[in-house]
Amino acid sequence: MIKMENSKIALPIGITLDRFIKKIENLHTNTKGELSQLLRDIALASKVVNREINKAGLVDILGNVGQQNSGGEEQQKLDVLADIRFTRALSKGGEACGVISEEVEGFVDFNNQGKYLVAIDPLDGSSNIDVNVSVGTIFSILKRITPIGTPLTEADFFQNGTHQVAAGYILYGTSTMFVFTTGDGVFAFTYESTLGEYVLSHSNMQMKEEGAIYSINEGLSKSFKDQGILQYLDYCKAQSYSARYIGSMVADFHRNLMKGGVYLYPATVDYPNGKLRLLYECNALAFIAEQAGGKATNGKERILEIEPKSFHQRTTLYIGSKKMVEQIEDCIK
Ligand code: AHM
Ligand code: MG
Numbered sequence: 001m002i003k004m005e006n007s008k009i010a011l012p013i014g015i016t017l018d019r020f021i022k023k024i025e026n027l028h029t030n031t032k033g034e035l036s037q038l039l040r041d042i043a044l045a046s047k048v049v050n051r052e053i054n055k056a057g058l059v060d061i062l063g064n065v066g067q068q069n070s071g072g073e074e075q076q077k078l079d080v081l082a083d084i085r086f087t088r089a090l091s092k093g094g095e096a097c098g099v100i101s102e103e104v105e106g107f108v109d110f111n112n113q114g115k116y117l118v119a120i121d122p123l124d125g126s127s128n129i130d131v132n133v134s135v136g137t138i139f140s141i142l143k144r145i146t147p148i149g150t151p152l153t154e155a156d157f158f159q160n161g162t163h164q165v166a167a168g169y170i171l172y173g174t175s176t177m178f179v180f181t182t183g184d185g186v187f188a189f190t191y192e193s194t195l196g197e198y199v200l201s202h203s204n205m206q207m208k209e210e211g212a213i214y215s216i217n218e219g220l221s222k223s224f225k226d227q228g229i230l231q232y233l234d235y236c237k238a239q240s241y242s243a244r245y246i247g248s249m250v251a252d253f254h255r256n257l258m259k260g261g262v263y264l265y266p267a268t269v270d271y272p273n274g275k276l277r278l279l280y281e282c283n284a285l286a287f288i289a290e291q292a293g294g295k296a297t298n299g300k301e302r303i304l305e306i307e308p309k310s311f312h313q314r315t316t317l318y319i320g321s322k323k324m325v326e327q328i329e330d331c332i333k
Pocket of ligand 2: 102121123124125281
């Protein structure tokens with residue numbers, strides 16, 4: 001049975017993602033099911049990527065391709081493969097009219113009648129691919145603002161994160177999980193490989209207001225531009241918090257979502273504006289964090305209210321349990 005509790009959806013654990021999406025669709029009037037189909041397309045592509053990640057090591061898909069992506073980082077073979085899989089699924093599906101990806105310089109216009117735009121990091125945590133450590137996919141969905149049937153423009157993509165209609169991530173970890181929100185709470189589905197289905201495992205996820213885990217690349221502390229971060233790290237140590245940093249943001253974020261904690265990527269000498277990308281990394285996770293009762297800022301403003309000015313714009317990021325993020329903000333004031 002479906003009921004709305006404080007605008008949150010209550011559906012039984014064990015329901016498949018397809019059924020879940022259909023039921024949510026039924027709760028909303030005037031929907032044509034396009035967003036539902038788009039989410040299904042992303043889920044399907046993620047199963048293909050999951051299969052490929054699981055084969056890594058057995059077939060020749062590890063290592064880099066010898067070229068750099070839009071941000072000047074080494075592209076891994078699996079980065080490129082994942083980008084191809086998701087872009088193909090989105091263009092064939094027809095609900096998305098365009099995409100921006102970490103792996104591609106500009107935007108891709110599918111020239112179709114779709115009304116949604118997708119911003120995606122096809123495989124986040126590239127440095128972990130070769131060493132069998134969790135990686136993820138992050139996606140953010142917006143509605144185009146220019147009329148359907150006309151060429152897409154930069155303005156379509158340069159909408160702040162409050163305009164997202166859905167966002168999510170897939171974590172390829174000890175099990176594979178699809179976590180997403182459409183603004184009615186956060187839901188996680190675990191992949192049941194023998195069935196080939198994502199099954200609801202965590203309903204209406206909520207993040208603890210305060211946790212005891214901090215996730216940061218502390219090895220870079222000499223190059224942090226804001227000394228307030230060091231003050232916050234001293235506080236974490238005084239409290240005997242646990243330091244946990246995998247180097248795949250999706251995995252670090254997911255753990256903090258489940259247990260309570262905070263993820264930090266401040267400005268450094270190498271990345272004076274922060275390392276992480278606003279449109280396809282930070283906005284999506286910020287939407288999820290807020291839906292789960294957490295918080296996401298760049299230290300001064302809400303991530304979701306930052307006005308994008310370029311496709312691969314970077315930002316500093318402090319995201320996780322609300323009180324922990326607020327304390328960081330106090331330290332770096
Ligand atoms: P990527 O998109 O090139 O994989 O970079 C993003 C990743 C995050 O997943 C991770 O938290 C961070 O970069 C790690 O960076 P660092 O090695 O500087 O700590
Ligand atoms: Mg990334």
